[in-house]
Amino acid sequence: MTTQPPAWRSTGLHWESGIPTLTVLPLPGNPADGERGRPAGVGHRFGWQLVGPRGCIGVWTVGRRVPCPVGAAIPQGVDAQCPSCAAADRGRALARDAVLGEDDRNxxxxxxxxxxxxxxxxxxxxxxxxxxxxxxxxxxxxxxxxxxxxxxxxxxxxxxxxxxxxxxxxxxxxxxxxxxxxxxxxxxxxxxxxxxxxxxxxxxxxxxxxxxxxxxxxxxxxGLDQPPPGTYAEVTGLDEHADQAVLAGTVHAVVGRHLLLNTSAGPVLTDMRRLAGFSLAAVDAQTRPVGLHTSPRARPRHRHEDHSPLF
Incomplete structure (x- = not known):
């Protein structure tokens, strides 16, 4: 499907100054320097072919992303870092309470x-x-x-x-x-x-x-001022042969690191952390999604209100 080798690796979806942004790192041979991004707000269109193998996205540190020094291969899932890069990630260390003493930020x-x-x-x-x-x-x-x-x-x-x-x-x-x-x-x-x-x-x-x-x-x-579609397909993984996977469409909603897309096959929700680490080649936004494992999701028939403050 790809007519030329991909030049970028997805590093996921991030919010920068209130704007949802799809971010990528240049692959070896690409003369571009550093991580780049493009807006992914409601109404934006994009199409990606996802090319394996999936690689570690490195570590975000001191205002920039440092690529994985060994280019480690990683399995599918929502974690896009190898064990070494995950251990060096200060944000993850804070989440694990593995940082001792004060952090000098406010x-x-x-x-x-x-x-x-x-x-x-x-x-x-x-x-x-x-x-x-x-x-x-x-x-x-x-x-x-x-x-x-x-x-x-x-x-x-x-x-x-x-x-x-x-x-x-x-x-x-x-x-x-x-x-x-x-x-x-x-x-x-x-x-x-x-x-x-x-x-x-x-x-x-x-x-x-x-x-x-x-x-x-x-x-x-x-984009949640109106409820999402009554049914949609949620991406749970990619086919083993990832070079056949395509995700393309128009952004209906972007919530956290999830994109809800209007695609030629119907609404599709994906956690963009699942795509991080794959190499990318551009395809038309009207291309039918293929090579994705999905689960159907549907609005509950009866509204369930839980009055417990926690559960």
Whole structure:
């Protein structure tokens, strides 16, 4: 299918200054230097042929991506780093609590809302701004406090242990909630209620509480001001012969690192982390998707409302 060797390797979907961006690294022989990106917002069209084998995408560090030094091959899945690059990734070390002592950046504690009963507590470096919330697919959020890393992390853990919010919410739970999002007013009320419950507890003196909830709603940014199609196919993997796989279409919604595409075969949802690491060749956006393993997803017949604050 490919008429010339691919020149780029996908590094996934990232949010840069509030803009969803498909990013790529040049392959050996490509004279381009460094990671590049193109917008992937609602209405954008693209077509990719995915060429294997899949390779490690390296490490993002000091404002740039460093390619994997050995060009390691990696298996399919949502993890696009080899063990060595994953171990060197500071962001993953922070997530594993493997960083000892302080991180000298400024840190924020936030409350993110993904749907009824889906409330998450989290932290982010202040210089990442809203992009951290966008990459998680938070429908709306409010900041809670600012301060040094260790105090922010301990407070995050304490709030989760007290049952006031979760530390993690699965991608499947987030996507299932898209069909039954309440209106913006009700979403804000739920965030404000959770915010009030959390801020009623004692705070470490080293943190600066934000005060009252200032709810930021992101549904329109994602294209979720209207529910997604009643049915769609979700990509769960690629055929073993990845050089026959094609994903092409027009972006219907982009939520976190997921793209919902209108394709010539119908709506298709994919976690772009599954595509990271594959080499890319351009195809027309009208090309029919092939070589993808998918599972059908459908809007629940009966709306399920869970009144538990967590589950």
């Amino acid at each position: 840190w924020l504690l936030y409350l993110a809302w993904f749907g009824r009963g889906l409330v998450k507590i989290g932290l982010t470096a202040a210089d990442r701004g809203q992009d951290r919330l966008l990459e998680q697919g938070a429908i709306c959020y409010s900041l809670l406090a600012a301060g040094p890393f260790t105090a922010i992390r301990r407070t995050e853990q304490g709030i989760a242990q007290a049952g006031l919010a979760r530390e993690r919410i699965s991608s499947r739970a987030k996507a299932d909630a898209w069909w039954t999002l309440p209106d913006e007013h009700e979403r804000a009320e739920q965030v404000e209620k959770a915010h009030a419950a959390i801020t009623a507890v004692a705070w470490p003196s080293s943190l600066t509480p934000v005060g009252r909830a200032d709810v930021r709603d992101l549904a329109v940014v994602y």
